[in-house]
Amino acid sequence: MKLKLLATALTGALATAAPVQADFPPLGPLPPAPIPADNPMSPEKTELGKMLFWDSRLGGDASSPCQVCHEPGKGWGDGGEISRGYPGTQHWRNSQTILNSAYYNKIFWEGSVTSLEGQAPSAAEGNVAGNGDPSLMEMRMRFIPEYVARFKKVFGVDWPRMTHAYQAIAAFERTIVSDAKQVPFDRFSNGDKMALSENAQRGMALYNGKAGCVQCHNGPLASDQKFYALGVPENEVFKTEPLYQITHRWEHYQKGVFEKDYRSANLDLGLYYITKNPKDINKFRTPSLRELKYTAPFMHDGIFYTLDEVVDFYNNGGGEGPNKSPLIKPLGLSDAERKDLVAFLESLSMDKPLLMDPPKLPPYAVMK
């Protein structure tokens, strides 16, 4: 592949001391998003999905549609350290962007679901997220004649069903992807040598070499979708804010950890909640590095506001914590190198944010 050759050449030229990149799938423009065979795309389906994504009636008290925690104007996340959560509650992790979520097969910070069709119900029904009851949300849709007509057209059913609603939302989300023409790195990869500044090009070499980012942030998505512990500092709000403490305990309780884990919970145990294997404590799924320009703050608990802080964190060898990955060690990057690395990371974002006008939502009607 042309790109791989190019990247290898760069690495070879600039960082012979640490030829890490060759062992990992290279970065590159995103291929078309994978489409599950049981949820094919159609314009009618994505249009319906867009409406549902914005429709607050898909949630408990009509205050929290998907869009509230995944706002286009906030990089399709919610802009906060920890996601806002349902009224009367707080969420406990950073709201991840929808951008390029189509490419993940492990969704949520602990990879608890494997598809967007699986993510949507967790969000709409989760008690600190949408807190919607599926049977009630389903009945609400059935009293919206335009939805009845659209579900019939798209899914061939007499009445809207939540499973179809989640499929439509997933289909819409698969359209929220980076446009390669707008991403400097993608343009560079596709042959536009002017697309990356010299800083960014040096940063790319560091990424693939001395800084070792590519060991986990690889492939077109810039994520290996594996789990690592980095010792990211815990967000202080859990020590100081009652609502966060409630959710912290609740998460441990409802995830079914052992009682001793619940009693002593003072850490986000990450992948451990799924596997209950102590080796997985504090491990989180590698996030994509695309569109970082629009998706601050960073990390599972939103602890870093800038890419400079993130790069400093890695340069210092990460933080303290259980099961810390051996890949995380001091990098010895100079000030100039750190600047270059940030320049490269920024080149993985589109020139302009992907914004979108809200759809017009159809009203309820009395059923004859």
Added chain:
Amino acid sequence: MKPHVIVPLACALAAGVALAQAPATPPAAPAPAAPAAQAPAAPDILPLPEQKIDAKQAELGKFLFFDKRLSGDAALSCATCHDPKKGWGEDAALGKGYPASENFRNTPTILNATLKSRYHWDGRLDGSDPGTLVRDQITEAVFMNADGRLVQERVKQVPEYVELWKTFRKDDPNGMRIFNIVGEFIKTVTSKNVPYDKFKAGDAAAISDDAKTGYELFKGKAGCVVCHNGPVGSDGKLHKTGVPENPQVLSDPEHGPLRAITMLRHYSTSGMPNYMNARTDVGFYAITKAQKDMGKFNTPSIRDLKYTAPYMHNGMLKTLDEVVEFYSKGGGKGSELKPLGLSAAEKKSLVAFLESLSGDPVVIDPPKIPDYRVREFGKN
């Protein structure tokens, strides 16, 4: 929980005959031959029995009853729809619901609720277990929409609640016990100083002569006592009286189809066949799916009616005069009742009697709800 006895009156009689013919059962003696001492007492409104109440649990339960954090978005407490100032119910025909939802039935009072043998207008819950009723309301999506586990963690975040809990248990606030404790408080919400009860206890002057006449009608010509008997004035059974549908269920001037959404969703989650085409309140049918139960509702208590208007499962009757008039005509369409042919004076007397079943208003001041406090992180 004691088992449901889901048997309509006619069947109950038939079953009685069948039982009498069973070999293990002695043949039923003809009524005239039965010794007077063993004759079943004529049905009547009985005094409210004493309930065993754990005062410490009830004290915490009172806080929780008024605490909005027991609902999903902390927008409403039990007291929002069971308002002490409104007879522990609402003064509207149809109940509120959780934000973005509206109820499709009248909110029953919780006065004397723990003495009922069945809960909900469609009788779907057993009355021996108020904790389950509380759990049902708090976790139900159209009422308080709270996750029970989240309620537990919220209660634990209030040091005053944890302290109160420690006065009766060694552990932390947990699980279903929290709902039981709200039920313990509800036990304390009972009628006070009821003229009828004083009358029955021997104070002949406690009710007017008019009410006394009404009492005789209640037990006699009007036949009310057949269903309205026992301590709360309910047989705990399901009956069809043909109350007209409340048109606002299908189309509410303020809330459009929100009540119909709640109704059809209730049918859907009850597993009722053909629920999307239902346009009436089917009552007990949604629970049993037996055609004979179509349009049947749980006999409500007739205590403290003075404070609990409007009446019936959908609030369609606004005054006791209207209620008595309704029954005098034999109820509405499909009613299992017969016309009573009451005179104007008799109707007045009956209303006077019904009013004598109301005591002093049971009003309490809402407690001051304590705030969440920070806990030591990692010490749960």
